[in-house]
Amino acid sequence: MISKRIIPCLDVRAGKLTKGIKFKGNIDIGDPVEAAREYYEQGADEIVFYDITASSDGRDIMIDVVDRVARTIFIPFSVGGGIRNLEDMRRVIMAGAEKVSVNSTAVANPEIIAQGAQAFGSQCIVLGMDVKKVAVTDKIPSGYEIVINGGRQYTGIDALWWAREAEKLGAGEICLNSIDADGTQDGYELNLTAMISENVQIPVIASGGAGKPEHLAEVLTTGKADAALIASMVHYRTYTIAQIKQYLHEHGIKTRMLW
Amino acid sequence: MIAIIDYKAGNLTSVARALQCIGEDFLITDKIEKLEAASHVIFPGVGAAGEAMVYLRRKKMDVWLQNWVATGKPLLGICLGTQIIFDYSEENDTSCIGLVGGSTRRFPAGMQYGGRSLKIPHMGWNSVQLRRPHPVFQDIPAGAEFYFVHSYYPAPADDSIVLGVTDYGIEFCSVLAEKNLVAMQFHPEKSGRPGLQILRNFCNWRGDDI
Numbered sequence: 001m002i003s004k005r006i007i008p009c010l011d012v013r014a015g016k017l018t019k020g021i022k023f024k025g026n027i028d029i030g031d032p033v034e035a036a037r038e039y040y041e042q043g044a045d046e047i048v049f050y051d052i053t054a055s056s057d058g059r060d061i062m063i064d065v066v067d068r069v070a071r072t073i074f075i076p077f078s079v080g081g082g083i084r085n086l087e088d089m090r091r092v093i094m095a096g097a098e099k100v101s102v103n104s105t106a107v108a109n110p111e112i113i114a115q116g117a118q119a120f121g122s123q124c125i126v127l128g129m130d131v132k133k134v135a136v137t138d139k140i141p142s143g144y145e146i147v148i149n150g151g152r153q154y155t156g157i158d159a160l161w162w163a164r165e166a167e168k169l170g171a172g173e174i175c176l177n178s179i180d181a182d183g184t185q186d187g188y189e190l191n192l193t194a195m196i197s198e199n200v201q202i203p204v205i206a207s208g209g210a211g212k213p214e215h216l217a218e219v220l221t222t223g224k225a226d227a228a229l230i231a232s233m234v235h236y237r238t239y240t241i242a243q244i245k246q247y248l249h250e251h252g253i254k255t256r257m258l259w
Numbered sequence: 260m261i262a263i264i265d266y267k268a269g270n271l272t273s274v275a276r277a278l279q280c281i282g283e284d285f286l287i288t289d290k291i292e293k294l295e296a297a298s299h300v301i302f303p304g305v306g307a308a309g310e311a312m313v314y315l316r317r318k319k320m321d322v323w324l325q326n327w328v329a330t331g332k333p334l335l336g337i338c339l340g341t342q343i344i345f346d347y348s349e350e351n352d353t354s355c356i357g358l359v360g361g362s363t364r365r366f367p368a369g370m371q372y373g374g375r376s377l378k379i380p381h382m383g384w385n386s387v388q389l390r391r392p393h394p395v396f397q398d399i400p401a402g403a404e405f406y407f408v409h410s411y412y413p414a415p416a417d418d419s420i421v422l423g424v425t426d427y428g429i430e431f432c433s434v435l436a437e438k439n440l441v442a443m444q445f446h447p448e449k450s451g452r453p454g455l456q457i458l459r460n461f462c463n464w465r466g467d468d469i
Binding site for chain 1: 272273276277279280305306307372375376377378379380381382383384385400402403404406407408426427448449450451452453454455
């Protein structure tokens with residue numbers, strides 16, 4: 001049977017990690033390619049790169065990073081941030097990324113999901129969703145609203161409606177980030193994750209709030225997620241991916257144990 | 260020299276990069292005269308069966324593949340490249356190459372596991388239970404997992420060519436092998452070290468199934 005995936009997320013700006021990760025021997029490294037290699041060797045099932053560069057020069061640098069990552073690791077990886085149109089998608093995919101993720105671009109222009117799925121296949125298109133808990137209203141019946149610009153801007157879009165809509169448009173996967181849980185290291189937003197996962201047929205990657213292996217176990221069982229995104233807990237070397245997988249394995253959650 | 264068949268189906272560069280990593284010389288081509296000179300041929304692909312077959316027929320690659328297999332030299336099918344060597348694919352109701360009897364079928368709707376409905380596509384890491392040893396799977400540890408992304412699965416007519424099976428709601432043929440042909444549904448080029456080992460084994464294989 002299929003394994004639950006453990007996916008480290010690396011934030012990149014102008015070709016460098018925004019937060020250095022602790023490498024073997026506790027050395028801080030800023031090179032996303034070396035960080036990807038480290039996580040590949042630790043047993044990551046996939047890697048997510050999030051490019052927070054704004055300039056077009058920065059995007060060219062990112063394409064070079066994607067190309068070098070694709071020569072270094074032999075597992076799937078995705079690239080998000082700065083994907084504005086089909087041409088941006090094509091460049092990232094041709095440089096070697098398995099998937100591209102769209103977030104605020106898709107909120108502004110949902111058709112980009114359909115166009116991307118048509119051009120590259122649904123399996124290439126990940127919808128990134130940033131979500132905040134709000135009061136239940138007629139407009140937001142699920143009580144979770146889509147936000148953009150790092151959580152600063154409310155959109156008036158219901159998160160559950162948007163997840164279903166993206167699936168209809170052809171998204172192959174959803175990366176679901178709880179802005180409330182993000183950075184807390186107190187655990188994933190389980191209610192949100194379960195609600196989305198139960199209501200779409202495509203896989204859901206839970207994001208935001210991971211601080212210890214128990215959190216991953218919760219979100220992959222109670223939260224019904226297909227995969228779990230992690231950041232700080234491995235970047236600061238509090239845990240290795242291998243340790244997290246060992247914990248999940250011991251708690252009866254199927255993960256890939258040989259790599 | 261290893262040749263990768265280019266038929267405009269998905270990104271072939273990931274297979275090329277994996278071969279680079281294991282130190283194999285290769286070329287990517289849709290020219291039959293270049294393919295003829297190869298020692299091994301890899302038939303990869305991501306995409307839809309219908310469109311792929313239109314392109315392959317136009318390039319007369321369907322007939323060429325039949326001839327290649329008859330020479331006894333090794334052929335490796337990957338993902339879509341595995342699905343379209345059958346007689347027929349349910350995807351786009353497509354008549355395929357016919358190197359192998361049987362068809363490529365869509366996963367049935369409503370598959371369940373442990374009280375949960377299973378998602379289509381089958382996307383992620385899953386294991387392969389080998390039914391017998393094979394040179395291309397030499398030194399692959401039991402329980403190794405491989406990366407799958409697919410909504411359709413291979414269903415050979417002759418059960419004896421099933422080399423490995425995978426469980427996803429149903430048990431399906433994830434690897435088949437017949438003489439100098441080996442074909443897999445998963446992506447060895449995206450399956451970490453065990454995947455690279457399969458590619459290495461293939462490149463060292465002479466096409467004898469023992």
